[in-house]
Amino acid sequence: MSPxxxxxxxxxxxxxxxPILPTLLRLAWPNVxxxxxxxxxxxxxxxxxxxxxxxxxxxxxxxxxxxMLMQMIxxxxxxxxxxxxVARALGAGRRDEADALVLHAVLINVALGAICSVLVLAYGxxxxxxxxxxxGARAAAxxxxxxxxAGTVLLWLMNALASVIRGTGNMAVPAVVICAGVVLxxxxxxxxxxxxxxxxxMGIAGGAAALLAFxxxxxxxxxxxxxxxxxxxxxxxxxxxxSLFAAxxxxxxxxxxxxxxxxxxxxxxxxxxxxAAGTDxxxxxxxxxxxxxxxxxxxxxxxxxxxxxxGTNIGAGQPQRALRIALAGGLVAFVLTEAIGLxxxxxxxxxxxxxxxxxxxxxSGAAYLHAVGPAYGFFGLGLALYFAxxxxxxxxxxxxxxxxxxxLAIGGGWLALRWTGSLEWLFVAVxxxxxxxxxxxxxxxxxxxxxxxxxxxxxVRA
Numbered sequence: 001m002s003p004x005x006x007x008x009x010x011x012x013x014x015x016x017x018x019p020i021l022p023t024l025l026r027l028a029w030p031n032v033x034x035x036x037x038x039x040x041x042x043x044x045x046x047x048x049x050x051x052x053x054x055x056x057x058x059x060x061x062x063x064x065x066x067x068m069l070m071q072m073i074x075x076x077x078x079x080x081x082x083x084x085x086v087a088r089a090l091g092a093g094r095r096d097e098a099d100a101l102v103l104h105a106v107l108i109n110v111a112l113g114a115i116c117s118v119l120v121l122a123y124g125x126x127x128x129x130x131x132x133x134x135x136g137a138r139a140a141a142x143x144x145x146x147x148x149x150a151g152t153v154l155l156w157l158m159n160a161l162a163s164v165i166r167g168t169g170n171m172a173v174p175a176v177v178i179c180a181g182v183v184l185x186x187x188x189x190x191x192x193x194x195x196x197x198x199x200x201x202m203g204i205a206g207g208a209a210a211l212l213a214f215x216x217x218x219x220x221x222x223x224x225x226x227x228x229x230x231x232x233x234x235x236x237x238x239x240x241x242x243s244l245f246a247a248x249x250x251x252x253x254x255x256x257x258x259x260x261x262x263x264x265x266x267x268x269x270x271x272x273x274x275x276a277a278g279t280d281x282x283x284x285x286x287x288x289x290x291x292x293x294x295x296x297x298x299x300x301x302x303x304x305x306x307x308x309x310x311g312t313n314i315g316a317g318q319p320q321r322a323l324r325i326a327l328a329g330g331l332v333a334f335v336l337t338e339a340i341g342l343x344x345x346x347x348x349x350x351x352x353x354x355x356x357x358x359x360x361x362x363x364s365g366a367a368y369l370h371a372v373g374p375a376y377g378f379f380g381l382g383l384a385l386y387f388a389x390x391x392x393x394x395x396x397x398x399x400x401x402x403x404x405x406x407x408l409a410i411g412g413g414w415l416a417l418r419w420t421g422s423l424e425w426l427f428v429a430v431x432x433x434x435x436x437x438x439x440x441x442x443x444x445x446x447x448x449x450x451x452x453x454x455x456x457x458x459x460v461r462a
Contacts, residue, residue, distance in 0.1 A: 272410070389441070
């Protein structure tokens with residue numbers, strides 16, 4: 001006979017029986033704070049690096065997409081897989097399994113982080129050349145990249161530990177640790193870049209070194225918290241089991257496709273804009289699309305508790321409550337992101353003017369925000385339901401909706417340019433892709449897709 005499930009902790013009982021919207025918002029606000037702090041840190045670091053000159057700023061821009069992709073996959077995709085597996089185990093009362101998942105989560109993220117380091121260190125020069133880096137910009141990119149990616153394992157490990165803790169329903173500890181790290185990173189970065197006080201002048205490499213110090217400090221503090229025994233899922237040396245690796249990878253691995261889809265859609269749209277209208281238009285589109293990228297960490301702040309709440313209720317055999325949680329989270333995300341999108345569409349220069357005053361840049365950026373801003377709410381809706389689907393362990397529809405978005409945005413955009421030659425119609429195609437993305441996932445989940453015959457893509461439980 002299998003052992004009886006362990007009694008639920010007070011935190012788990014809150015996820016299983018607490019009022020849905022107040023519980024979701026109470027868990028979400030620390031994560032939203034963290035995401036806003038991290039986004040602000042990126043902007044501040046860009047501000048300091050810009051003082052080193054155009055080559056340094058361009059070099060950092062070449063590396064930024066790779067760093068963002070690592071953050072999205074380690075924290076959002078694999079992190080969601082980790083949180084989902086831990087939440088479902090705790091929801092079912094399997095405390096020993098939750099403990100065992102900690103070691104498996106650490107091994108997965110450390111291995112993936114090491115692979116990323118090796119690949120970028122080996123092929124970075126060719127990559128940045130392919131992205132258009134030449135001369136001083138390429139040299140600056142390599143100085144920054146070689147330091148960041150030499151220690152990127154620290155990012156993956158920090159996010160693994162934070163995801164385990166979030167999977168228990170504890171959003172506060174990762175939030176406090178990461179926000180404290182950001183407070184220290186903001187002054188440390190210029191000190192290392194410009195050599196202030198006792199610090200050496202490292203130039204753009206100083207920004208990378210400060211970032212690694214942030215990852216290392218966060219990893220040590222989170223590891224110390226887990227070693228103290230206060231976390232519901234504790235680190236234990238256990239026999240490795242493929243079923244536990246699969247519980248994480250079958251969600252996290254598939255979820256990584258969503259991160260790739262988002263980045264690929266933006267990259268290919270950039271190529272279409274460049275072909276149609278040149279560098280100034282690319283600058284405008286890129287500046288406008290940066291606002292879309294800022295929506296991702298905002299919704300992630302809501303998405304992390306969605307993973308924990310949905311996963312815990314699925315594990316406990318409460319599918320209808322899990323569905324209500326998902327739809328409530330989707331509605332909140334829609335309202336927040338739609339408000340931002342409508343404001344950006346109404347006053348595009350308020351955002352675009354922060355980054356430049358070139359008339360062609362402002363014109364193309366405004367055209368993008370006028371067309372795509374009102375569709376941001378559907379992007380937020382789909383993204384929140386993607387996180388909820390991670391908690392349920394069902395990612396078929398989010399991946400399918402992502403492919404539909406790419407097809408409409410890239411295929412439709414290419415046709416729009418071919419038939420009209422107009423950037424405005426290209427951006428309309430991008431907006432239609434976002435609308436289709438959100439509505440497809442919402443319709444599928446709302447109609448009970450989670451509870452039909454499981455697809456092989458992502459089973460509910462390992």
